[in-house]
Amino acid sequence: MRHPPRLVVLLFGGLLAAASVLLPPRPQAVAASPACTVEYTVTSQWATGFQGQVKVTNNSAPMSGWRLGFDFPAGQRLTQGWSAQWSQSAGTTVTALNESWNGTLATGADATAGFLASWSGTNPAPTAFTLNGTLCNADPGSPQPPGAAPALKVSGNRLVDAGGTTRRLLGVNRSGAEFLCVQGYGIFDGPVDDASVKTMADWGANTVRIPLNEECWLGLDNVKSQYSGANYISAVQGLVQRVEAHGMTPLLDLHWTHGVYTGNSSGCADAHATCQKPMPDAQYAPAFWSSVARTFKADPAVVLDLFNEPYPDRATSDTAAAWRCWRDGGTCPGIGYEVAGMQDLLDAVRGTGATNTVLAGGLTYSNDLSQWLAYQPHDATGNLAAAWHGYNFNSCVSESCWSSTLAPVLARVPLVAGEIGENDCGHSYIDRAMAWLDGKGASYLGWAWNTWDCSTGPALITSYDGTPTAYGIGLRDHLRALTS
Structure with a gap:
């Protein structure tokens, strides 16, 4: 979403007893050893x-x-x-x-x-x-323990857990970490403690998308140290752990990146990661994903979304050139910095040994997947899915458009609508979108779990206690109905 910026070790004594408690592995049949x-x-x-x-x-x-x-x-x-x-x-x-x-x-x-x-x-x-x-200590295929986030992988056009059960990602976006840090005011623009995460789960959400800023993660010197580098990474890790503790999938997204772009639909003239750029930059984005992947590669519950909303098609009228830029990067028409394509970012993730599920969104702010299959990046692990964003003010807003451009992709790979919403603060559009996506077994997440005025963009809540806007009521009630 192109939202407006918000300014907005231990010594001890008195040893009383020594105890040893050993939990042996659960007894297993000979043919079923625990993983x-x-x-x-x-x-x-x-x-x-x-x-x-x-x-x-x-x-x-x-x-x-x-x-x-x-x-x-x-x-x-x-x-x-x-x-x-x-x-x-x-x-x-x-x-x-x-x-x-x-x-x-x-x-x-x-x-x-x-x-x-x-x-x-x-x-x-x-x-x-x-x-x-x-x-652990259980037969293969046993269900996840209560509260545990599922390990995910791609199987055909579905996302499945370790037991092979189909999983849909349904939930919300928790915006904040992509902009507040680079603006110098903090890391999240509201609570991300256990109580606030539980409130998201209480809506029926099973996934929380967390937008990130590459300069804050990498600790570049234009960002205050208290909001960048190790401090920023630790805050993100803490939120990921709390999301998982409530049985939800954390979805990490590269949202704001480096690079000067002043062409069509420019969000800012700043070289720094202070707005949405048309494509990620080759200077820092691969390093960002290498670091994120190393941090979370041991946790297959974490899903990685390569780049929020590509729009190289706004920089050039050559659609084929825009799709090549999207996949291959390099020198792209209308973009003045060297671009990291989706293949570059995917290679950066896989180069760490990470096999986490990865998402790649298409052109026109991820609203256009018409050529996604033709330009699909190569992933040797087979754990690549498509990302799509749908708002009432986008071009592809009808069932006929979804059937012609999304359905072919859905037939081949999982599809995650990482952002859906409407700026009238109603829910008539998302009601239609959710119904269509439900019918195809696709995933979707509402933008955004933030207390913004709806006039500045879709806001799900008016308070972090979970009080919904009229738009938020539509998403909340639908998610609850799916899980009831």
Whole structure:
């Protein structure tokens, strides 16, 4: 969406007891070995804290990175960890991401990591563990544990989870991180804590799209340090963890990028990432995706959207040249900076070893997919899907247009309508769009979970407590009906 900018480690004493709690793998039939096993041990415990250890064993195909997830059942709080990058969300979910030196796990190989945590009242052990989104200590094909975000992959024209069940991405966009940081005012323009994420889930959402800014992620010197680099990345990781803790899919999108463009439909004359540009830049965008992919490659629940709304067709009247620019990048007609094409960005992601599902939107602000199949980037992993954006003020707004341009794509690959909305703050257009997309088994997400005045663009809510606008009522009630 071309929205308006908003200005807007631990020492302890008094050891009371030493306890060891071992969770053995769940007994399995001979023909059904678990994909992974986790042994959880409390090696020592005292009045207010304890030391624990997890041993992760990979029983499936070799992996080049791993991400362990589990929930503390009684309010325990992680305070320190080693041999993994440990974190805990505002709720109960704990994540351990491999270090660079222990990320490779061959079939049958294991890794051990330890931690310190606090407790009060009781200290029961976690009951479910996931490794890269797959449930451990359980038969293959067992359902995800409650609250766990599904690992996703492309299967034909569907998105499926680890058990092969079809998954549609239905939800909202949480805008903010693409603009506030580069404007120097913060990272998100409102709460992104556990309560606010739960409110999105309460609408019936199973996916949250999170637009990002490449200069803020890369920590370029035009962005204040408190809102960029490691601080920005940490804030995004925290939101991703909270989204996953509520069983929702995090969808990360490159929204604002570098490069001077003053041609037709220019959003700004600034070289910096302060508005939507017609195409991503070759100078920073591949580095952005290499970094994002390395950060999340051990988590197949995270979906990556290569570029928000390409519009190289506004820079040239040659449609074929615009589609070549979209795929191949380089020197593009009407664009004064070197462009990174969709193939360049996809290669940057795959070059890290990341196999996450990736989306690529078409021309005309992702509203035109008419030549998407002809210019589709090559993905050796087969995990590429199409992205489409649909608003009441776009060109392709009718069922006949959708049937002629979207249906052929939908027949071949999954389609995710990463943004749908209408600027009249009603929901007559999205009602039609959702009905058509439902009939095709496609995915869609409303723009945007922000408290903007509808006159400046589609806004789903008037308050971060989830109070909907008239437009938001249409999306919320539809999502709830689908999940009821």
